[in-house]
Amino acid sequence: MSRLNLSFACWGYDRTEALQTGQVRPDGIDLNFQVLDVEETFFRMIRNREFDVAEMSMSSYCVTLGREDPGFIAIPVFPSRFFRHAGIFVSAKSGIEKPSDLVGKRIGVPEYQLTAPVWIRGILQDEYGVDPSSVTYFFGGEEEPGREEKLKINLPEKFKVIPIGPEQTISRMIADGELDAVYAPRAPSTFYSEPEKVRRLFPDFVSVEKAYFAKTGIFPIMHVVAIRRDVYEKNRWVAQALYKAFVEAQKLVYEQLMVSASLKTMLPWQIAAVEDTIATMGKEWWPYGIDRNRHVIETFTRYHHEQGLSPRQLTVEDMFAPETFSEFRI
Template identity: 30%
Template structure:
C-alpha cells in the first residue's frame, strides 16, 4: 500500500499502521518541508521593524535578517559584493549601482523618507544670506557625492532656489559605495583627513550638507526649512524617498514569485508601524518617527508603497541623478523595479 502525502507534506496516519506480517512501523512519520531561507540586511526600526523582529514573515520563505543600526555599511557590502539576497538601500546608491551593471533590482517598497530643506548648514557668521550665495564657494558633503541626502539637497538648491550647481566646489569626506563611479570634475575629496564639520567651523567651506549640526555656530541655510518642507508636502505630496529594497537578480530569476511576496510582507510591516504611531506605542521615537506622526495628522499613509503611487517622486529623483551626473541618462521609472511589482497597489 503506497502512502500519498498531503499538501503540507505529512503522510496520513492511516498509512502508517503495521503492514501484513507485523512489521513494526512507527506510530507517526512526518516529512518536514522547510521554507527556504534567504539573507536580508535591514534597518532595525520604523517601517521594517516587524520584519526585522520576525513578527511579520513572507508567506513562501524565511528571511534571515541582519539588522543594522547604521545601514551605509550594508549598502556598500551589497553593491560591491552582493553579500545579501536582499537589502534595504539608499535610492541614489541603487540608481548609481544599477546604471553601472550591478545585478540587483528594486521592489517598490520605500520604508524611509525625509525632508531635506534642513540638511544644508552654514556657519552663523559666514555671511551666507541666501542659497544663491553659495555659487563660487565650497560646500562640504558628509561622506560621498552620491549620498541620497546630498542628491535631494542639491536638487532643492537647483530646482527651488535657482542655484547653479556647476558653480560650486563640492568637497566630500568619503568615497563612493559604488566602487567604479567617478564624480564630476567639480567634486574633490578632503585631503587632510579633517571632517566636513571641522572644515565648516574653521571656514574652509561655506556650507555643509548632512553633518551633525550640534554646535552653537552652525545654523540651517534655510531658517524656515520645516515650514517650507511641510508646505510642499501638503501642496505637492513632496516627501522625498530615501530608502528602498533591492534583491539579487539571480534570486528573482529563480523565484519570480518572491517579489510580490516580499512587497506584501513589507506592506504588512508598515501597517503595523503606522498603527503603533497612531497609538503612541513607539517607546523611543526618533526624528523619523516624530515626523511621520506629524504627517499622519494630514494623510492616512505618509509612506505609500508602489510605483504608481510614487511615480512623480521617483521621476524627480531620477532627474536629479542625471542632472548631477550620477547616472548618464534619464531612465524610465518602471525600469528600476521588478516587472511583477510595477502595478502593485494601483
C-alpha cells in the first residue's frame, strides 16, 4: 500500500524534531516538513490553506469553526503552550501598579483575536476582576506598522477595538505613553531597549505563574495542529496516525531532557530546571490528548465566547477529530 504524502508547516520545536528528521514517521504518511516562523504558517494556512497540516493559533482555529465552511479540523497536539502573566507590559507613564489599575486604560494588542491576549484577558478577569470590556484596545504592528487582523471579526459593541495609525507601532507607543499597557505574545523591543519606560506588570512572573498553576491546574495552550478538512474527509485515519506520531516524538524529548552526561540544550542548569518543573507540574508537564487537557480547553473556549470571538462556547467535541478521543500511551 502506498504512503500518503502530506505537507506540514510548523516551527522547529524540540518536540517535533523527530518528525522533521524522520526518526519518527506517522503510520502510512510521508511528511514534507516545512520549518516556518509561526506568523508565516498561520497567515498562509488561514488565508490560503496552503498546507495539508499545519500548526495553528488556537484562537484563530476557534474563529474558523464559527464560519459557514470551517476549513480545518484539529488533533489534540499542542506544539506551543505558555504561561501568560509574563506577557503584560505597562508604560512607566501609565501609573499602573496592579491589575485593577488596568480598568479604563488604553491597551495595545497585535491582533484582538490572538490566542495570547485571549488568555491574558481571561486570566485578568477570573483572577483579578478586570472585565475585558472595561478597557479600550488598540491593534496593529508591534515592531512594524501596518498589521491587520488575519481573520475578520465582528465583536459585540461593548468591546472597543481601534486600529493604530498606519505609521505607528505598539512598541513605540507604549514607550512614549500613548498606550498604557500591552498584551502580547512577544515582549515589545522597547522593554529591552528602554527599560526605564516599559516594564512587566508582574516582575516576578515565574512565582505568579507557578501560583496560578497550583490554583487552577492550567498550563495555557497556544497552538493546535490542524488538518485541512478536505484532506481529513478523504482519509480520516490520518488524524490518529498523526496524533500517535506527535506523542512518540514528544516522548523522546522528555527522555533527552533528563540526560545529564551531555546537555540537550544550551541551558547550563537544564537538569535543575527539568527537576523543578517536574516537582511543580508532574512528569508529563506538557500533555497532549483530550482527557488531561479538557479543563484547559474548556476554560479557553469560555474566554473566547465571553470576549465576543465565538457566537457560542465551543465544546471539546466541536474542536477535535473524533478519532483522537481514544487515549493511549506510547
